[in-house]
Amino acid sequence: MHRLTSRVCVVGGGPAGFYTAQNLLKLHQTVRVDILEKLPVPYGLVRYGVAPDHPEVKNVENTFAKVANHNRCRFLGNVHVGQHVSVQTLRSLYNAVIFAYGAEKDKKLGIEGEHHRDVISALDFVGWYNGFPDQINFQPNLHGSTAVILGHGNVALDVARILMSSPEALAHTDITDYALERLRNSTLKRLYLVGRRGPLQVSFTVKELREMTKLSGCRPVLNPADFQLVRERLPEIARPRKRLIELMCKTAFSPDTSRNDVEKEWHLRFFNTPRRIIINSEGNLEGVEFEVNQLDKSGKAIGTGDLVFVPCSLVIRSIGYHSVSIDSEIPFDNVKGIIPNDQGRVGKGFYCSGWVKTGPVGVIASTMTNAMETAKALVEDLEGGLLEKRESDQDLVDVLEGRVISFQDWEKIDRAEIDEGRRTGKLREKIVSVEKMMDIALNTDL
Ligand SMILES: Cc1cc2nc3c(=O)[nH]c(=O)nc-3n(C[C@H](O)[C@H](O)[C@H](O)COP(=O)(O)OP(=O)(O)OC[C@H]3O[C@@H](n4cnc5c(N)ncnc54)[C@H](O)[C@@H]3O)c2cc1C
Ligand SMILES: NC(=O)c1ccc[n+]([C@@H]2O[C@H](COP(=O)([O-])OP(=O)(O)OC[C@H]3O[C@@H](n4cnc5c(N)ncnc54)[C@H](OP(=O)(O)O)[C@@H]3O)[C@@H](O)[C@H]2O)c1
CATH class of the missing domain: 3.40.50.720 (NAD(P)-binding Rossmann-like Domain)
Incomplete structure (x- = not known):
């Protein structure tokens, strides 16, 4: 050269x-x-x-x-x-x-019980439904009735939406076939999305929240008491955050009661820091113990010492990557x-x-x-x-x-995935095994 x-x-x-x-x-x-x-x-x-x-x-x-x-x-x-x-x-x-x-990598909480098999990370869960090779053997426990998602970011909303969507709504996407199958058999009916700070501090965005409010067969449950003060402060909040807060207020104060197709629900909870994952004497997950917070002047969450318990069978940590x-x-x-x-x-x-x-x-x-x-x-x-x-x-x-x-080798993998997806009416069926990717890349023609 x-x-x-x-x-x-x-x-x-x-x-x-x-x-x-x-x-x-x-x-x-x-x-x-x-x-x-x-x-x-x-x-x-x-x-x-x-x-x-x-x-x-x-x-x-x-x-x-x-x-x-x-x-x-x-x-x-x-x-x-x-x-x-x-x-x-x-x-x-x-x-x-x-x-x-x-x-x-993902951030850890560093609390008791975090290593239990039913405390999983959003990173693994997302990798699983998206076909990341490392998550090929991941098997989230979707057999209980209630899950808690920790964190109020857009990743938390992605995970919540996938868990609460009707499998039919996902069937034509490029979600992995094994994830779709497990979601079809899921018995989860209730989700708590729990943040350590308040409605004004959430990091998710309005488009993603709106999708959650419109999920078919699933009802949002927002507690009006969490939004009293926030509603009064609305005029002083700038866009686009204002639209987000308006949507939360509307969902809390004027819930859509016309729907009779509802089987599932998701809740937004605020001012709760996870302190302990509770495991029972049989080794099963019982729930999460949270400390109730207040915000100091800088907007930091400060524990009040009061504890609340949320029973659940699955905890998904979605507190950021690293x-x-x-x-x-x-x-x-x-x-x-x-x-x-x-x-x-x-x-x-x-x-x-x-x-x-x-x-x-x-x-x-x-x-x-x-x-x-x-x-x-x-x-x-x-x-x-x-x-x-x-x-x-x-x-x-x-x-x-x-x-x-090479990129041309990748195009062979791409083609194989699209062809396989077409067979089953999906956008693509991702190849999850690196070995299989290599085989297609090196041993087939474009
Ligand atoms: C779950 C999730 C959903 C998201 N959804 C959206 C969305 O809908 N819309 C949106 O706008 N943004 C979304 N984002 C944000 C967006 O994905 C990021 O802003 C963006 O991907 C960051 O780009 P990056 O290239 O820095 O990192 P990455 O996208 O992570 O790319 C890094 C690449 O480096 C490779 N790599 C790592 N280590 C090595 C190494 N040692 N040698 C060689 N290669 C290596 C990795 O395999 C990877 O391919 C999402 C993020 C997450 C986590
Ligand atoms: N559709 C989309 O456009 C889309 C989809 C997915 C991701 N993304 C983007 O990807 C980026 C990463 O998203 P993300 O959701 O992983 O991160 P994020 O937006 O930073 O949200 C992380 C959440 O975790 C909380 N948290 C952090 N540490 C905690 C702890 N120790 N205990 C309890 N809660 C804790 C944060 O609360 P605090 O605010 O209190 O720290 C926050 O609510 C974001 O910019 C996001 O917008 C975009």
Whole structure:
């Protein structure tokens, strides 16, 4: 390869990886970009996070496919950085390395009983219904009548919606067949969505809440007492939060009583911090003990000492995701769970983008904005002659000797999934086994 051509690699094939590559290719006319992804398949949380009943959100994959097919870009799947190739080797082969590997762990509560088999994480549950390979053997217990979801974010609402939707409404999506089957056999009738702060502090958004209020066969139960003060403060609240609070107030004060098809219900509970998961003498989950909170002046939840108990047979922890360090030489802030950076610059030819740069908050559109910032910083450094030369002209594909899955290989997997889905009237049937993905990628024609 020509010495003068700068090469950059992006670690992570999610939205941040693709948007950063897209901006680099736009802002610089000769730079070559490789997107390295640990799985044989691209798109990160667009494939494995976004809910199956939100297919329109996944249209962004068309934009990403154009990036991957750009003549100065390559998607290199099945490359787990830190396992198959070290960060140091990457640095020797590329002028710059951008970390865009997201936040793949979840936050823990650190309370008694949290490790019980029926206390599960939203991360695992979402991975299960979306076909993430690690969750292939996950079997959430949906046999009881009541579940508690801890957290008031959009992930909590995704999980609630999937649990409370009629299986028929999900049957044509790309939800995994085994998840659909288990949901069909679910006996859950009641869900509590419990947050540690109040209605003004929820992190979910209005569109997602509205979907919950309209679920067929399922009734929202919001306690009017929780919204008395909030309703009085409505005029001083700015949009779009105002619309969200209005919707909560309307649902609490004027519930739709006309529906007679209702079999299930979901509740919003506020000002409750989980303190203990109660397990009975037979080892079964009995429920969650919460401490009642008040907010201090800064809006922080402060326990009052009062305890309340909510009986349930399943607890789903949905209190946020968390990034991890993949190389001990790259600075990492364990408290914030991010790589410390200045507009995406980490130093010494390293950059970061997406959730590993900002922390695990923000939608795909915000990932796009911060990817732009990182790409700009890198191109400025490149044009200012600040990037060191790479040590070697060797191609990573040769270094990895046959393990790399190309974008064309992924397109074979994509085609196989769509064909299999068509057979059963679904958008696609995801292939969950990495071994099977590899077999299709390497042993079939496009
Ligand atoms: C459950 C859930 C649902 C969501 N739904 C929506 C939605 O409906 N709409 C919306 O706008 N936003 C949604 N979001 C937010 C959106 O998914 C994120 O903003 C976005 O995916 C963050 O992009 P990212 O590239 O930083 O991380 P990711 O999407 O996580 O991508 C990171 C990629 O890096 C790869 N990787 C990790 N480690 C390595 C390694 N060592 N080597 C190589 N590759 C590696 C991962 O496999 C992954 O593909 C949702 C988030 C979650 C958690
Ligand atoms: N449809 C969509 O657009 C969509 C779907 C899914 C996800 N997303 C996005 O993805 C991002 C991540 O979503 P998320 O739901 O994982 O995170 P989130 O929005 O940060 O919500 C996390 C929730 O967990 C609570 N929490 C945190 N630590 C806690 C603890 N120790 N004890 C009790 N509660 C705790 C938080 O309460 P506090 O506020 O009190 O900290 C908050 O209610 C968000 O930006 C979200 O909008 C978007």
